[in-house]
Amino acid sequence: MRIKINSMSIVSLLESAAVNAxxxxxxxxxxxxxxxxxxxxxxxxxxxxxxxxxxxxIARKSPDAxxxxxxxxxxxxxxxxxxxxxxxxxxxxxxxxTYWNNFLRKAVNTKNYGRQAPNGKRVIVEFASPNTNxxxxxxxxxxxxxxxxxxxxxxxxxxxxxxxxxxxxRGIAICKSMLAWNLFGEGETxxxxxxxxxxxxxxxxxxxxxRFKEEYAAWQASSTGKEIxxxxxxxxxxxxxxxxxxxxxxxxxxxxxxKQAKAMLLAWEAGDAETVALWKQMNSWVYAGFxxxxxxxxxxxxxxxxESDTYLLGKAIVExxxxxxxxxxxxxxxxxxxLKDVGLDEKTLLRKDGTSLYITQDLGTARIRYxxxxxxxxxxVVADEQNYHFKALFETLKKLGEPxxxxxxxxxxxxxxxxxxxxxSREGTVVDADDLMAEVIGEARENTKExxxxxxxxxxxxxxxxxxxxxxxxxxxxxxxxxxxRMIFDPxxxxxxxxxxxxxxxxxxxxxKSVLRKAGELNSGSFEDYRGLEEQERELLILLxxxxxxxxxxxxxxxxxxxxxYCYALAKEYHRFYHEHSxxxxxxxNVKKFRLDLSSLTAEVLETGMDLLGIEMPDRM
RNA sequence: GGUCCCGUAGCUCAGUGGAUAGAGCACCUGACUUCUAAUCUGGCGGUCGCAGGUUCGAAUCCUGCCGGGAUCACCA
Numbered sequence: 001m002r003i004k005i006n007s008m009s010i011v012s013l014l015e016s017a018a019v020n021a022x023x024x025x026x027x028x029x030x031x032x033x034x035x036x037x038x039x040x041x042x043x044x045x046x047x048x049x050x051x052x053x054x055x056x057x058i059a060r061k062s063p064d065a066x067x068x069x070x071x072x073x074x075x076x077x078x079x080x081x082x083x084x085x086x087x088x089x090x091x092x093x094x095x096x097x098t099y100w101n102n103f104l105r106k107a108v109n110t111k112n113y114g115r116q117a118p119n120g121k122r123v124i125v126e127f128a129s130p131n132t133n134x135x136x137x138x139x140x141x142x143x144x145x146x147x148x149x150x151x152x153x154x155x156x157x158x159x160x161x162x163x164x165x166x167x168x169x170r171g172i173a174i175c176k177s178m179l180a181w182n183l184f185g186e187g188e189t190x191x192x193x194x195x196x197x198x199x200x201x202x203x204x205x206x207x208x209x210x211r212f213k214e215e216y217a218a219w220q221a222s223s224t225g226k227e228i229x230x231x232x233x234x235x236x237x238x239x240x241x242x243x244x245x246x247x248x249x250x251x252x253x254x255x256x257x258x259k260q261a262k263a264m265l266l267a268w269e270a271g272d273a274e275t276v277a278l279w280k281q282m283n284s285w286v287y288a289g290f291x292x293x294x295x296x297x298x299x300x301x302x303x304x305x306x307e308s309d310t311y312l313l314g315k316a317i318v319e320x321x322x323x324x325x326x327x328x329x330x331x332x333x334x335x336x337x338x339l340k341d342v343g344l345d346e347k348t349l350l351r352k353d354g355t356s357l358y359i360t361q362d363l364g365t366a367r368i369r370y371x372x373x374x375x376x377x378x379x380x381v382v383a384d385e386q387n388y389h390f391k392a393l394f395e396t397l398k399k400l401g402e403p404x405x406x407x408x409x410x411x412x413x414x415x416x417x418x419x420x421x422x423x424x425s426r427e428g429t430v431v432d433a434d435d436l437m438a439e440v441i442g443e444a445r446e447n448t449k450e451x452x453x454x455x456x457x458x459x460x461x462x463x464x465x466x467x468x469x470x471x472x473x474x475x476x477x478x479x480x481x482x483x484x485x486r487m488i489f490d491p492x493x494x495x496x497x498x499x500x501x502x503x504x505x506x507x508x509x510x511x512x513k514s515v516l517r518k519a520g521e522l523n524s525g526s527f528e529d530y531r532g533l534e535e536q537e538r539e540l541l542i543l544l545x546x547x548x549x550x551x552x553x554x555x556x557x558x559x560x561x562x563x564x565x566y567c568y569a570l571a572k573e574y575h576r577f578y579h580e581h582s583x584x585x586x587x588x589x590n591v592k593k594f595r596l597d598l599s600s601l602t603a604e605v606l607e608t609g610m611d612l613l614g615i616e617m618p619d620r621m
Numbered sequence: 622g623g624u625c626c627c628g629u630a631g632c633u634c635a636g637u638g639g640a641u642a643g644a645g646c647a648c649c650u651g652a653c654u655u656c657u658a659a660u661c662u663g664g665c666g667g668u669c670g671c672a673g674g675u676u677c678g679a680a681u682c683c684u685g686c687c688g689g690g691a692u693c694a695c696c697a
Contacts, residue, residue, distance in 0.1 A: 500645040
């Protein structure tokens, strides 16, 4: 017997069937998607549900009558539909077991089920983009996980993806670390101290800030300080509030440390050999440290752009735009673009002294990346505090007529808060990325020890699995939240290994792997039609069938959390199935074959889905 | 003040036009001589911020208000 398998997904097949049926029965052309089609809720019979209310005006019949007519039509015209039932205007379409048997036979033998063929388009994803004066923290982790996942999802949706980051390696911040190291460092290096490079540089940034704080406090008590408060303090403002507000002015105008740091910045910009050498030295320590953190997180980049290399290049673009009449120059010499026609404001592109700004650099890097890779799509993964910046940037690039200007997307995400409130470096509440990873892995190690499941493995194998489990807990905890939302990160919950967590999903996979190991060699897809589908089996098949569309939707919306929630739903359904039904010991050899295939497809989809989130799966745990 | 984002169970989050709004945590409860119990079963828990409007149907769309956050630099 020839097996007829439609290449269309079942959802689109039913949708187009609904369009045809409406045309034939009621003589009306339906727009695709006008009739909502959803999986049938568990309490009703059927696989997919068509809501027919929108047709009542067209057909001028009762919803139940319409649903019945559509149901009849589907049964006689659509091979896959074997029955239907109608409840209150909801048409529950029943697919025969043949359909699901065929689906499983085909999917289990599909290589890379859920991944699309290459679409020939190239996209650049920018993420991480740290400053080089401090180590990475929890906020960077959210950024990096989103960026990496987004990159993997776009790849699965058929794009050729390039991962890049822009490193802010210049400016006053790194000069503060450099100065503090010069003043108090006594030649300390990562090697001499055993401190990871980025942490060492961060240590001197903190040292600078605390010395500066002392200096500022002393100044506040001095006669100059007292005079300033009296003359500049606003009504209803406490002394502390005033000095909080005044800090930048103090740094720029009075501070001895501020003066030295600024002198260092000037020396750097002038190319002073000694300063540049120190700058290179300290940045190289930072990069070595970052590389370790990235490796531990399991991410990598195809290309790095350094602001020190690119910060001048945007200027040429602005000058060109000025001479083309796209931008305007003010009397004081500054250059701006007028974005009022697109609902924004005037945006300065060059300072009056001709130096470049943040946006100037971004204009330059956008052009350079296009020249490097020819990608017409770019995704910027940057926190939502920069929403306005990216609107202005994208509109400016449109005005310039850049060929990629319509393919730009800012993947904005909310800040990460702690249960105690915002992370504040001044209050020492910033959660360090390396510490956090070590902590979740430690928690996984404790739990693994208690369970004893891995005792027979070598120490290396065991440690590798423990790392996968710990990182899964951390990553899943962060990536499951919708990017747009601000999220609360509770360190206690992030190390949970039970419930809606990464390890819960890994556990479903591990259970399958264990069964498959015991089953031995499989001949995938060789089962005869299995008529007695159990509820959990049907639910699993419906979920599995949805996966390819889900990948496309997640790519279209740049939203990894959709994949994360799906993986949990699938794992949960599998755990239930596993608990209710025996696979290796079931009474029919054919059902056993079917269940092994169902399990191995579930494992593959879980592995793919979690891979799209940047989470690795262990074979045992 | 202008603009944008958010507001769903005690807590953390799903659900963005369809049926009686769902998970996890926490709390109470049952299930391991059986394929990994990092699992599964049952219970408890909601005026979906408030008020109008559109619709056969609204947590979801529109308007107003309240609360939280971000932003409105010749900083990045």
